Amino acid sequence: xxxxxxxxxxxxxxxxxxxxxxxxxxxxxxxxxxxxxxxxxxxxxxxxxxxxxxxxxxxxxxxxxxxxxxxxxxxxxxxxxxxxxxxxxxxxxxxxxxxxxxxxxxxxxxxxxxxxxxxxxxxxxxxxxxxxxxxxxxxxxxxxxxxxxxxxxxxxxxxxxxxxxxxxxxxxxxxxxxxxxxxxxxxxxxxxxxxxxxxxxxxxxxxxxxxxxxxxxxxxxxxxxxxxxxxxxxxxxxxxxxxxxxxxxxxxxxxxxxxxxxxxxxxxxxxxxxxxxxxxxxxxxxxxxxxxxxxxxxxxxxxxxxxxxxxxxxxxxxxxxxxxxxxxxxxxxxxxxxxxxxxxxxxxxxxxxxxxxxxxxxxxxxxxxxxxxxxxxxxxxxxxxxxxxxxxxxxxxxxxxxxxxxxxxxxxxxxxxxxxxxxxxxxxxxxxxxxxxxxxxxxxxxxxxxxxxxxxxxxxxx
Numbered sequence: 001x002x003x004x005x006x007x008x009x010x011x012x013x014x015x016x017x018x019x020x021x022x023x024x025x026x027x028x029x030x031x032x033x034x035x036x037x038x039x040x041x042x043x044x045x046x047x048x049x050x051x052x053x054x055x056x057x058x059x060x061x062x063x064x065x066x067x068x069x070x071x072x073x074x075x076x077x078x079x080x081x082x083x084x085x086x087x088x089x090x091x092x093x094x095x096x097x098x099x100x101x102x103x104x105x106x107x108x109x110x111x112x113x114x115x116x117x118x119x120x121x122x123x124x125x126x127x128x129x130x131x132x133x134x135x136x137x138x139x140x141x142x143x144x145x146x147x148x149x150x151x152x153x154x155x156x157x158x159x160x161x162x163x164x165x166x167x168x169x170x171x172x173x174x175x176x177x178x179x180x181x182x183x184x185x186x187x188x189x190x191x192x193x194x195x196x197x198x199x200x201x202x203x204x205x206x207x208x209x210x211x212x213x214x215x216x217x218x219x220x221x222x223x224x225x226x227x228x229x230x231x232x233x234x235x236x237x238x239x240x241x242x243x244x245x246x247x248x249x250x251x252x253x254x255x256x257x258x259x260x261x262x263x264x265x266x267x268x269x270x271x272x273x274x275x276x277x278x279x280x281x282x283x284x285x286x287x288x289x290x291x292x293x294x295x296x297x298x299x300x301x302x303x304x305x306x307x308x309x310x311x312x313x314x315x316x317x318x319x320x321x322x323x324x325x326x327x328x329x330x331x332x333x334x335x336x337x338x339x340x341x342x343x344x345x346x347x348x349x350x351x352x353x354x355x356x357x358x359x360x361x362x363x364x365x366x367x368x369x370x371x372x373x374x375x376x377x378x379x380x381x382x383x384x385x386x387x388x389x390x391x392x393x394x395x396x397x398x399x400x401x402x403x404x405x406x407x408x409x410x411x412x413x414x415x416x417x418x419x420x421x422x423x424x425x426x427x428x429x430x431x432x433x434x435x436x437x438x439x440x441x442x443x444x445x446x447x448x449x450x451x452x453x454x455x456x457x458x459x460x461x462x
Contacts, residue, residue, distance in 0.1 A: 277375065381444065
């Protein structure tokens, strides 16, 4: 608020005038005085005969902060909500929807929450490392309860704020205890990976991953770039259902990736956001992580339960660090706790108890696995229907089979930025500009309409 003060040199009373930013004067309280006003170093003074006016302008200390750009993923949902066209379709954010395109709360989650209410569980603070029963359950779910790394207590597990928070905590560990070490991330990768490492001041570079010519994996390029990385680099890998491409290495390719990482003394760093949600099998989707652990390699693994349990808003996940000895794991865990304390003090309890209760109860655990298979199965059906629709509508002979080779909730269409913009502007299909679509937000009824949009954008937009 800018303010103005009028001073009359020889008046029996005084009048103060407050002027708003639009320049309209408002009469305030009467406060006449006969003395000369005090000098304000921030005031501009103008004299009109025996009347002087002092104007003090308050400039925000935050004036130099510019407007941040909209989030490329979350901004898609905001644009979708503003669209009034009945044909609109949101394929931007990776959140599961039913065949009616409605959010889905797993039945097993509702059961677990009802049990928690019946028990009258409290809301006391958790320890810095999180809920002990959750940490035990999540590590065993990832590696297998009988895995030597579990039996030998060589895993440091700390509950994190879903996948993002767990990655950020790991990035802080790298920055503090591996100064100068570089993280290699796939090109392309999940949009928040770069933000996380930039914010933690951890240098990163990219390794080749996606081949636009085949809309598949550039395996040779990936191997070459990992070989060329400085020894001891951290190699960020998507454990399953690569985001955004949906393209995963084969089991044989995972073996070769492990060979190169082991030979170069790199440290594998897995992001596991879709265990059980990609294939419908918890064990199959953890295969890459367990392969590396079986070789005796030290590694980091971030986990999330946003997708496989639908706990998006609960922010529940974990960071696991596999060490060569139990003593090293104890020390690493102590430092992870030390890093977490000034960040967020301690994690939330509700989601942690849901996961712990489901995994520890055989009946609930089996119910969860059945629901995961259902969700994964629905996405597979949509993927097949989209491929069938594209093949039927596109008379150019283009091979769309790459859609069937991809896995998980996303499909990388191969559409360019301008083609993706046509999808939105003309067809009201909301998606990220890199050509990624979330099949979890699609249903069978909309597949043909989506195929029309893709065929038009691919062939008619350069």
